[in-house]
Amino acid sequence: MSRFDPRGKANRALLAGVSEYDHVAPDPQGVNGQLPAVRHNRTSLEDALHRGGVFGAGEVRALASPTPDDFTGALRRACREARGLLLLYFAGHAVTSTSGSELHLQMRTARVLLGHGLPGSVRFSEVLGELAESHAERVVVILDCCYAGNAAGIWHHLDDPKRRKHKIQLLMSVQPNRCILGGDADAATPFTRELTRVLDEGGDVWLSRLYAAVKERMAAAKYKAEDDDPQRPQALAPPWDPEADVLLAAGPAVLPPPPPGVSWPRRLWELLTRARKAVTGSGRTTLAALLALLATGAGGYGILALTGDPGPCAPPLELRVLTDPDLEPPVRAAADAYVTSDANTTGDGCRRSGVTVNSAGAAAVVTALGKRTDSWQQPREDDNPQRDIGPQPDVWIPATRADLDRVNMAAAREDRLFARLEAEAEPIAYSPVVLAVPKALGAGLEPTGRSLSQLRTDLERVDGKAELHRPAPELTDAALLATMGLYGEDADARAAERRLARAGRPEPSAARLLCALPAEDAVDRHAAALVPEFLLKSGIGCHSVTRVPRVAAYPDDVPGLEPAFVRVRWEDGDRDADARDDAVDRFRAWLTGDGGRAVLGEHGFRSATGERGLLAAQEPPAGLAGSVRPAKAADPSEMDLTLERFGSAHGPGRVLFLLDSSGSMAGRWDGSSGGPGILKQTLPGLGGEDEYGVWAVHGTGGRTHTELLGFGTHERPDAERALGRAGVRDAEADPHGALLDALAFMRERGTDDEQPQLIVYLTDGEDDGRLTGKALDEVLDRAGGDAGVPVVMVSLRNSGCDRGRPATRIAAAGRGRCLDVGDDLVPALYDEVARTGSGVE
Structure with a gap:
């Protein structure tokens, strides 16, 4: 791949800037807010590219807050028309999938639904696919959005048998898994602001120079992303191969405005600015003559403008x-x-x-x-x-x-x-890892002298709605050390993970977790979080919100942080x-x-020795201990083993679907809201390494089911065809026998590992008469005993999950969920399957 100068070729630039959204908070399905700064992004970059001399008349197209159809239509057109350079720019809201494996660019109509629904968004992997198939010789993608840095990983994992993706280069506004600030209505966002300034400096601006200059300028300005993180642009991938560079601008310099407080005539300012460029590479005599000529009228600033000398200090x-x-x-x-x-x-x-x-x-x-x-x-x-x-x-x-x-x-x-x-x-x-508990619940806990497992049990006793939250253990040591306590010496990692709050992807840090809890007041009141103690003193750097005050309980089996x-x-x-x-x-x-x-x-840290008193010479804040007895030191082998167990508990999963196929299901069988249709909609939550199968439940004799789909790994079309062939039987069903068989079947498959497992039983509840008395007790004992498999009961009746119903009791015994048509059933069931599987999240 040679260095690429696109001048004179058929080039295209497509600039999509989404500044206005149809659905924004406080709409529960809305995005975070409008982005007025993106209007400046769109216009300033369009002007800079026109001035840059690479793109000719009619080759730059700006899209103002497009819909997904507007965007994809314009993208396909640009891919067809470009023969030289194709530049794609996007600024607006973006979110990642739960696993971080996909980036969703949110267009004007974007909404965020429960489960996996992101209507109004465009998948970045699909954008890359279009760009790879384009007629352009080179493609440059510039992203100014939250999680922009995740685009590099998507590029690496893009299936590319024809090896066409290598013509695509990426410039991203922020590092992976980071959100950026939306800016205000008065100026472009920081990344695009510095980008256009570099493009307007004049001369040849190659992509490598653009990236290096923007990165340097943003570091010098100390721009911040959300949570006070530094905002660092990324590229795929420096250091640049000099032979693979792309020219993006070759125009005259745009003069910067005079500095604040400088009032000499505009003509003199222009002369100073152009003089500095003119003396680049000139001899000392020429420079001295120019300085002598301008020093009187321009003063000291004129000399600084020409020499760039900031003073006597060398760069540190x-x-x-x-x-x-x-x-x-x-x-x-x-x-x-x-x-x-x-x-x-x-x-x-x-x-x-x-x-x-x-x-x-x-x-x-x-x-x-x-x-x-x-x-x-x-x-x-x-x-x-x-x-x-x-x-x-x-x-x-x-x-x-x-x-x-x-x-x-x-x-x-x-x-x-x-x-x-x-x-x-x-x-x-030193900082201990603590269980940060809502103050209203803290009075019911012993703050010290208890293991994390005991504290968790106590918390559930004090508040039946209590939730336990933890950041991602592969990202922070505090979360990993807490996970060691959660698993204990002999605990089942799968069971421990199921007792954590039902949520999507874990937050990447304790501060981000504490920021996220107040988003829902009901969650905040019942949520306990495993976090480093220092955060409860120093606070957290998220946007100001009203949050429930928390106090610390100190598990004595969780090592503390010792930086x-x-x-x-x-x-x-x-x-x-x-x-x-x-x-x-x-x-x-x-x-x-x-x-x-x-x-x-x-910031709330303690002494690394002695009684571990707070380093700050003051009384401890309310809810924190004056001194603490540190737990045992962290063991490196145990940390590695816990990470392995965590990976297994969240790795490829096993799901057994039980589909009530008795005669009473005839009226609830066809279409997307029928039994097979509902199960089909959960299959995207399962990936190629997950094992699953489907049983048709019918019959009250010795055999309670027949196999619709054998248990194992499957291509999704094969599983969908199997469900499509399913039919209602002229028979009743025996849910008691089918559930016992399913629990025994899954137990046999989970004895040698800690992979996540799940049983889903979908029924109309007409045969619940066989789930009473001794039969129900037997299922409850098996589900709540050593089977170790959560059971999700799905009822196609409005009252199927009412208090005291068999489905509700079975789900509770197996630490699963009960869902009926009064819930948002399909997204909720999809979430349960996706938590166990490893498919599209």
Whole structure:
């Protein structure tokens, strides 16, 4: 692939900016709000591309808040017409699937439904498919939306047997799994604002230069995404191959406005700006003459405009710090305080170093430092920690020293390492992992001296509607340590996971979890959350909301957070080793000294030794203990094992569908609301690795069912055809016998692993007379005993899930759900199946 100059070719640019939405909050199906800043995005980028000289007359088309049909129609047209460069730009709302494997671009008519419904959205994988099949030689996609960074993963997983996707390059406004702020009505959003400024600087603007310049400008401006995260643009994938670059602009520079407070004549400002460009590459004599000519009229600012000299201080060395997502806000606060401190200032008033802090999923970092240091130094298209995690760190601050042991255990099995880790002996601070309970429920719990399992049982006793929430354990160490307590020594991981709140994808950090709970007042009042204690003192950086106050219960079997300071030395990274060592040593000394302790104390951390008192010299806030007895230290092998068990409990699942096929179902059989039609609509929640089968339930003799679909893995069309062949039988049904058979069948398949399992029984309830007395008790005992399989009872009657009904009691015994036509039945049943399966979520 050669460097691509598209001038003179048939190029197309399609700019879709969705600033107005038909459905917005507080509409329960609405998106988060209108995006007036996107109007500026659309117009400013359109103007910049017209000025850039790459796209000719009629080759740039802007779509103002299109519908999905408007967007896809315009996209197909651009794909047909482009022969050179095809540029696609999207700004607006976007959401990901529960698994993060799909990005949904939300157009003007977008709505968000319960379950998997996202009408009014366009799948990004489908957009990529259209672009890959286009006639264009090169395609550049620019996304300015929430979760834009997830597009890179979708590109990597796109099925591309013809190898056409490689002509597509991506520029994304934010890192994966991050939301950005919507801006206001007065200016474009930060990413597009800086993008257009770079395009307007004049001269040749190649994609590689555009990405580097925008990234540098956004870092310098310290733009923030939601939750006070830094907003860092991404690309697929730097470093750019010089032979694969694309020219995006080659026009004259657009003059910037004079700086605030400067009032000299416009003509002089133009002269200064053009003079600076004119002397680029000129000799010192020419520059001196111009300075002498302009100094009198332009003053000191004229000299600065020409020379770009900010003063006597050289650019400081930049330290790169990597940490756990839960620790990123306090570590960044500490880094910011250090950068401006006397410890980081020379006698001349210059900064010695800067500090950039970023976070990434804890499990991914352990894997990268233990097994992928070669790829971190030399990224590949399919293995790029620089893209997936961040730049090579100088300092790593994991939430527990056990992570360092996990890295060393993995690294011991590698032939060659490209990074060496040197850890300080003592942790920086301490914060226990607590059960944050609504204050109204806290009086019913013993705050200390109880295991997490006991606290959970106590909570359910105090409040029958209590919910337990936890962030994603593969992303934060606090969530992983809490999961160790949830599973216990012998607990069934599947059963433990089923006792957590029913929700979609777990939140990526404890702060995000605490931000999300107040979205529904009923949930907030009954929700307990497993989070680091420091968040209950320092608060969280989400938008201001009224939330239920929480107090802490301290499980004595969950290790706490003990952040460690780890120096990372990279092979062949010795060019500035002395200066970098000095910068790291200064930062470490400050962070572990009075300065760092003061900042961490403000954020709610405790002493790493002794009685673990709060670092801040004050009384503990209400609901927190003055001192705590730390639980046992985190064990690296147990952490790895818990992650494996978590993966199994959420991995490929097993679902057995029982379809009442007795004669009374005749009136509830055909169409999308009939029994087979309802089950068909749940199949997208199952993937190619999930095992499932369908039984037709009929007969009251020795055999209570026949097999419609054998138990195993299936292609979805095969399963749909099997359901399509199903018919009503001239017979009654025996739900007692069928459920006992199903529970026994699934128990046999779950004895050797912890994969998630589910039984779904869909019926009209006409044969509930066989679920009374001893027969019902037998089913309840089996479902609530050691079968270990949740049962979802689906009744096609309005009253099928009323209190005391057999379906309600069976679902409760098996920790499942009872659904009837009074519920939003199909989406609710789909959610249950998708939680067990691994299909489209």
